[in-house]
Amino acid sequence: MNWPQTADGERLVHLFSVPAHWFWLDETSDRWVSVFIPYTARQVSHYRRLRAKDGHSDAVVLAYIRASAEREESGGRALERGRMERSVVQEADDDENLASKIDGIDAWLQSRIAIDGFRRRLSIYGGDLDQAVPSAPGILSDGMGYLLLPEKVTESGSCGGGRFFLQLG
Numbered sequence: 001m002n003w004p005q006t007a008d009g010e011r012l013v014h015l016f017s018v019p020a021h022w023f024w025l026d027e028t029s030d031r032w033v034s035v036f037i038p039y040t041a042r043q044v045s046h047y048r049r050l051r052a053k054d055g056h057s058d059a060v061v062l063a064y065i066r067a068s069a070e071r072e073e074s075g076g077r078a079l080e081r082g083r084m085e086r087s088v089v090q091e092a093d094d095d096e097n098l099a100s101k102i103d104g105i106d107a108w109l110q111s112r113i114a115i116d117g118f119r120r121r122l123s124i125y126g127g128d129l130d131q132a133v134p135s136a137p138g139i140l141s142d143g144m145g146y147l148l149l150p151e152k153v154t155e156s157g158s159c160g161g162g163r164f165f166l167q168l169g
Contacts, residue, residue, distance in 0.1 A: 001062070001064065003071070003073035003074070004036040004060035004062065005060075006038060006058055010038060011073060011074050011075045011077075012036035012037055012038055012039075012058075012059075012060055012074065013036065013037055013038070013039040013074045013077050013078065013079060014034060014035075014036055014072070014074065014078065014079065015034075015035045015036060015037050015039075015059075015079070015139070015145075015164075016034070016035055016082075016084060016124075016129075016132075017032050017033065017034040017035075018032065018033055018084060018122070019031075019032055019033075020032055020033050020063060022086060022102055022122075023102070023121050023122075023149060024149075030065050030066050031063060031064065031065055031066070032063070032064060032065075032066045033061065033062070033063050033147075033149070033162065034061070034062050034064070035059060035060075035061050035145075035147060035164045036059065036060045036061075036062070037049075037050060037058070037059045037164070038050075038058045038059075039077065039079075039136075039139065040077060041077070041136065044138075044141070046058075047141060047143075047166060047168060050145075050164070050165060050166035051165060051166060051167070052113050052165040052167075055113075055115045055163070056163070057163065057164060057165050057166070059163070059164035059165070060161065060164075061147065061149075061161050061162035061163060061164050062161065063149075063161070063162070079133050079135065079136050079139075080133055080134075080135045080136070082129075082132035082133040082134075083132060084132055086102060089101075093105045094107075095107050095108075098123075098125060098144060099123075099125060099128075100122075100123060100124045100125045100128045101122070101123050102121060102122050103121060104123075106120055106123075107123065107144075108144075108146075108167065109143060109144050109167040109168065109169045110167045110168075110169075113146060113148065113165055113167075115148060115163060117150055117151055117152070118148040118149060118150055118151065118162070118163060119148060119149070119151055120146050120147070120148050121147055121148065121149045121162075122146070122147035123144055123145070123146055123147075124140070124144065124145040124146075124147070125140075125144055126138070126139070126140030126141050126142050126143050126144070126145070127142060129145070140166055141166075141168055142168070142169065143166050143167055143168040143169060144166070144167050145164060145165070145166050146164065146165045146166075146167065147162060147163075147164050148162055148163040148164070148165070149162040150162065
């Protein structure tokens with residue numbers, strides 16, 4: 001598959017990948033979900049490009065079978081490799097819980113993002129991402145990144161593309 005880029009041909013930067021089984025597949029799946037964004041270090045112009053406009057942003061979400069070798073084709077703008085982990089939290093969840101989380105109760109910084117056929121599966125707090133990738137502080141500002149994925153997955157595990165948005169408080 002081709003490296004994701006904007007409609008203007010700008011190569012996007014790989015923000016993160018997570019195993020698809022975190023959302024809908026069994027533990028033996030080799031399918032992953034990756035988010036790519038327009039980003040240039042020490043600039044903030046990508047914030048507005050990641051906001052939801054008519055159900056879209058300039059981010060690209062791909063679901064794919066993991067290859068044996070990594071690729072980096074963002075034109076020298078790659079982020080350092082960080083680490084995301086999932087854990088079970090026993091605390092009660094509510095619509096004011098702005099922690100990074102998979103599923104749970106939606107907590108929007110701004111208005112709810114509703115797109116037919118999609119639902120929010122991951123919320124990632126910008127401060128948490130700063131800890132995972134310290135060389136790119138403020139990549140999501142102090143905002144929340146929201147990963148929306150299709151509600152239905154085919155038998156082959158294909159989900160098409162998802163959507164990724166940033167909301168700033």
